[in-house]
Amino acid sequence: MINKIEKLKNDLNNIPNLEVINNYSDVKRLSRDFYNYSPILQKKLDGCIADVVVRPKNIDSLIAVSKICWDLSIPLTIRGGGTGNYGQAVPLCNGVVLQMNYFNKLEKYYPDSGFVKVQSGCLMGDLNQELGKFGRELRLFPSTWKTASIGGFIAGGSGGIGSIKWGFLRDPGNLIGLEAVNVNSNPKLLKLNTEESEPLNHAYGTNGIITSLIISTDVKQDWYSIVIDSEDLQMAINILKLCTSAAIELKLGTILEDEIVDKMPTWFKRKKLCHKLLIQSNLGGLKTIELICRKNNLKIENLGKEKELDHGISDLVWNHTTLQMRAKDKNWTYLQMLLPLNEEFKFVKSLRHKYGKTLLWHFEAVSQQGIPRLAALPLLHFNDEKHLNQIMEDCKSHGAVIFNPHVLTVEGGGLGVTDADQVKAKLNYDPKGLLNPGKLEGWAEKEKFIN
Numbered sequence: 363m364i365n366k367i368e369k370l371k372n373d374l375n376n377i378p379n380l381e382v383i384n385n386y387s388d389v390k391r392l393s394r395d396f397y398n399y400s401p402i403l404q405k406k407l408d409g410c411i412a413d414v415v416v417r418p419k420n421i422d423s424l425i426a427v428s429k430i431c432w433d434l435s436i437p438l439t440i441r442g443g444g445t446g447n448y449g450q451a452v453p454l455c456n457g458v459v460l461q462m463n464y465f466n467k468l469e470k471y472y473p474d475s476g477f478v479k480v481q482s483g484c485l486m487g488d489l490n491q492e493l494g495k496f497g498r499e500l501r502l503f504p505s506t507w508k509t510a511s512i513g514g515f516i517a518g519g520s521g522g523i524g525s526i527k528w529g530f531l532r533d534p535g536n537l538i539g540l541e542a543v544n545v546n547s548n549p550k551l552l553k554l555n556t557e558e559s560e561p562l563n564h565a566y567g568t569n570g571i572i573t574s575l576i577i578s579t580d581v582k583q584d585w586y587s588i589v590i591d592s593e594d595l596q597m598a599i600n601i602l603k604l605c606t607s608a609a610i611e612l613k614l615g616t617i618l619e620d621e622i623v624d625k626m627p628t629w630f631k632r633k634k635l636c637h638k639l640l641i642q643s644n645l646g647g648l649k650t651i652e653l654i655c656r657k658n659n660l661k662i663e664n665l666g667k668e669k670e671l672d673h674g675i676s677d678l679v680w681n682h683t684t685l686q687m688r689a690k691d692k693n694w695t696y697l698q699m700l701l702p703l704n705e706e707f708k709f710v711k712s713l714r715h716k717y718g719k720t721l722l723w724h725f726e727a728v729s730q731q732g733i734p735r736l737a738a739l740p741l742l743h744f745n746d747e748k749h750l751n752q753i754m755e756d757c758k759s760h761g762a763v764i765f766n767p768h769v770l771t772v773e774g775g776g777l778g779v780t781d782a783d784q785v786k787a788k789l790n791y792d793p794k795g796l797l798n799p800g801k802l803e804g805w806a807e808k809e810k811f812i813n
């Protein structure tokens with residue numbers, strides 16, 4: 363008798379305009395993401411592999427995949443560029459991995475609002491390039507913008523370069539609408555307005571297959587990359603805060619402490635070894651930043667327009683700092699947190715007192731509900747899970763909000779609470795719970811949300 367997976371593969375092979383990948387090494391590669399930044403996730407996820415990977419070339423073939431998965435009750439995990447850090451695109455229960463890379467077009471630009479409608483598999487580097495033709499650019503992008511998709515960023519990312527001004531992806535105003543396919547006996551393309559789109563934002567593809575999105579964009583600018591040297595970490599924090607509270611435009615504000623700088627690529631650390639601030643601002647902002655540095659006797663270097671540099675500072679910030687550290691030594695891992703407002707240095711001092719230089723500090727300036735704040739992605743050598751959890755507990759007890767990058771679920775990596783709207787959307791659009799099973803904790807208590 364033909365088993366369920368053979369039937370699945372036969373049925374998929376009969377769908378027109380669908381690329382089906384069965385080759386073991388490709389399926390294995392396409393079942394992974396960058397979860398190995400976490401030794402805890404690595405232990406859990408290394409064996410997870412899909413039965414088959416598919417790449418639909420149009421909506422009809424996507425709908426046909428959804429229908430087959432429904433009929434056979436096969437798990438379906440969506441993949442964009444596969445650059446997530448928490449195993450978001452890893453199929454915990456095997457089944458189908460659905461890659462969206464043929465959905466890669468900018469569909470419409472709305473000149474009156476600056477909104478853009480784009481297909482979910484479009485790479486953010488390509489999208490930014492296209493937006494440039496309209497004098498626009500992405501408000502927010504992760505440091506993986508060259509290889510990550512816009513759908514994967516909305517479904518699995520949080521913020522990044524641009525968060526200094528535009529906050530986080532789930533902040534109102536960034537996602538305007540989306541289209542998605544559901545998984546039921548009669549799957550369809552759904553057109554969701556802003557409010558209806560919210561539960562699919564940062565849901566790890568657990569409650570709908572996003573095919574296109576309408577997002578806000580910003581006016582295109584030339585961003586200049588600036589490096590400021592500081593012998594003193596407190597001074598570096600104060601300067602960054604002076605910049606974020608000045609009346610200037612900023613795209614990025616990062617601080618790397620000296621031990622981290624020492625592990626960055628040679629082109630960057632070739633100069634003086636000290637704490638470094640990495641800032642992107644426009645030409646107008648540059649004047650003010652120079653003045654702030656002059657008043658504080660700090661050395662400032664303008665590297666020039668980021669887009670014209672052989673080595674841009676975008677490759678050293680956000681989780682690319684971790685990437686650079688891991689390029690030297692794979693035992694480095696990291697944490698993510700929002701630091702207590704106006705107590706940042708006190709916080710760092712307390713943690714340094716207990717953990718010394720085993721915890722190295724990397725800060726990113728962000729806007730949190732309109733208020734300039736400092737986030738941190740500190741680096742450490744992994745000991746064991748207990749030690750890691752103890753550090754997070756200590757950070758919490760000193761006032762930080764933790765976004766744990768060593769857990770698999772939407773809730774675990776966020777504020778730890780169930781979002782009822784995300785579960786309700788899953789009940790509506792994925793009633794059998796086939797989309798990315800195991801990633802939405804709230805699904806276990808779905809009965810509470812049935813009206």
Ligand code: FAD
Nearest residue numbers: 442443444445446450504511514518519520522567572681
């Ligand atoms: P994937 O990893 O393929 O998918 C992410 C999630 O989205 C998965 O759950 C997947 O199922 C879901 N998904 C993908 N496409 C769809 C769709 N069409 N419909 C529904 N669900 C979908 N993240 C940040 O937020 N900011 C950063 O600055 C940042 N820096 C990083 C640096 C490094 C070195 C690394 C390794 C990762 C970094 N990340 C960062 C994480 C990741 O790169 C981004 O979140 C990225 O945007 C994910 O996009 P992707 O296309 O690779 O998504």
